[in-house]
Amino acid sequence: MEQLLGAVRPYAWGSRITIPELLGRPVPAPHPEAELWMGAHPGDPSRVVGADGVERSLLELVEADPVGQLGSRCAERWGDRLPFLLKILAAEEPLSMQAHPSAGQAAEGHAREEAAGIPRDAPNRNYPDPTAKPELVCALTEFHALAGFRDPRRTVSLLRAIETPGLAKYADLLAAQPDPDGLRTLFTTWITMPQPALDELLPEVLDACVLHVKDHGEFEPECRTILELGETHPADAGVLAALLLNRLTLRAGEAIYLPAGNLHLYLHGTAVEILANSDNILRCGLTPKHVDVPELLRVVDFACGDMPVLRGRPTGRMAVYRTDAPEFELARVEWAAGADEAVELDCAGPQILLCTSGELRLRAADGKEASLRRGESMWLAAADPAVHARPAGGQPAHLFRATPGVCT
Template sequence: MAIFALENRLQKYDWGSAEYLPEFLGRDNPSGEPWAEMWMGAHPKAPSIAIDPLTGTRVALDALVAANPASVLGKSTVDRFDGKLPFLFKVLSIAKPLSIQAHPTKRKAEHGFAGEEFASIPIDSPDRNYKDRNHKPETVVALGPFQGLCGFRPIAEIVRNIQTLSPEDWPKLVRRLAADPGMLELSVFFYTFVSLTGDSKTRTLTYTRRRSERIVAAEPAGSATARIFTCVLELMDVYPDDVGALAPLVLNLFELAPGQALNIAAGQAHAYLHGNAVEIMANSDNVLRGGLTHKHIDIPELISLLSFESAAFTPTPMASTVNGFGTYDCGVPDYAIARATVHGTMKAGRRAHVPEILLCTAGSLSVSPGKGLPLPLSKGSSVFVTADHGPYSLSGDGELFRASMPT
């Protein structure tokens, strides 16, 4: 078919930055609103607009897909994903911590969605957990220093952090976990921790703040312990009455350098804290939250889907370079992501029969479709390449990401 310029939708959540995305897109933000995410894809909540560069015709990307799925997506994608674009591509700009959350497996999502439909919970209800029947694995690639929490720490680290926090009373809190360091006892400990209420929660938070301040003052600056308890204090400043602020004691605290990636699997607890990144995910809006939020929290349902595997954090490296694109091993059938730096001209070579979104994140590029005029691809702009389109080439000086499908 063609290569279409994309006009993308912004999501203005309160945790977003008022500066990064306006600068990234070269647009003004006179009201100083938080621009949290830019969505690229065919999600019905906010589909991109595909613009034909020859005629100027504008059509929502989900409508473009529905009108000719085999040409736009390719037969294999149509067969595997019921004629839908299976991924959603985003730019994130995080100025304030996001919630502690996890996403369901596909089977869990199907059962959860059916149960809430049977209970007649409106799809747009703030108390709804499952907005669709799909799983939601995610891969995030940092555009700058990117900080967050992801996955349970090794249990020995969790026990050590609780011992540091409460030198006298730690056996009351983690004796069973220390004696039996497995997923069952970790789930019991975590449920006890996130479900604190009333006076118990107030006493815990008051003590934790005082003790964390003393720990940070006594620890060498930049030590692992100082970073953990500094993060606890920073989260308590933003969410003073939320026990989720203690999450750095049990979840891995990480910082990605530009170009480093992280895969978030189903059932993996995580929270993004600060920074800018691109993110690709399965086309779903299913989120179960456990803290650091004013939105709906469902602790029993969250506990039911968490994996409780514990391990040290390891970023996802760039796996290989194909046709000038460095690829990341995402490990899921729904999406693939790759990154390229262009100086001069780069030919994309023989294309797999899959849809692609190209996003320029730095510099100024153009994409030549083979026939017809090149399309400009400046910083912040993106294009959609249909599955049946032939090879294209990129020229200029800049960086771009490609969202597509595994081949």
């Protein structure tokens, strides 16, 4: 049980307030701070503070002793790699629209790019590693996202509600085939549209969205999002693609799981995110970064319908967000003011504990004790004894626990 120091990632879409305030630093920060990483990602591993006060790279600790740090079952499956990465995500502006590959797609794509001699840090590299990248994002504040393809019939209603001369034929196209194949056809048509045609259609769509918002139409939230994206990316086909996706507003504690192929875009808010320890991203647009349309079309899943919202399955005092991802599992524990009940945190593999509210007292079975305050995280190696957590000072407290999925 050792304190974990996360790595701050200063992407342009981040907040200058959220992460600095969480970590007790002056606000606003000089530059946007988008993510706080807790894990052993090779690009920016967390540091573990030992009993002697010495800081060591978590990546180096895991590589030096995978069985002791990860446990035999986890090490057998993942080798010397911690399979998950835990994050605080602070989105002040929309991210890029993207999807992630399955394990098979990632392995094949990685091998192909290795054989072609594409450097792993090249801007046109799609598969820097051979692993899948499923994700789960759990809201800490009201969190806005686009995720998964909306039921095509609802999308036809949206397109009819903002219909323009240039948009009408696309509404007709989807209405004639309101299924995943119809979505694939329309999506492909839009993201491969020649720039002159796109430059003609997009202003029509944005003007129609303005009118729909002024009239407080049925699809006002969707149209506001299209206008926001169109303002920052006025010539990007991703703005049209956004018309096809579910528009979600998550409340604190609600989560969505993004398996392989799910096209998504985080818009605004603060969340805890857990994902497989991978960098494989296929971007659709709304970004200056590389977009590989043929590869994207190989990866995107055009299954459609409402995006399931997860609220955590109660397991004792813990709420567990169940998914089919073997790389990770996220759980949440909440204590109301005055509560003093201890919760046992035990796992056959490693754990990362993150306090997002209040203060916690941790006591291990060997008698070791530690405190965990808001914004702080703790590393528990597989070889560590079980830990009990309880709130301190009678104040409300929130704890997130990240483990590999294979540990449960």
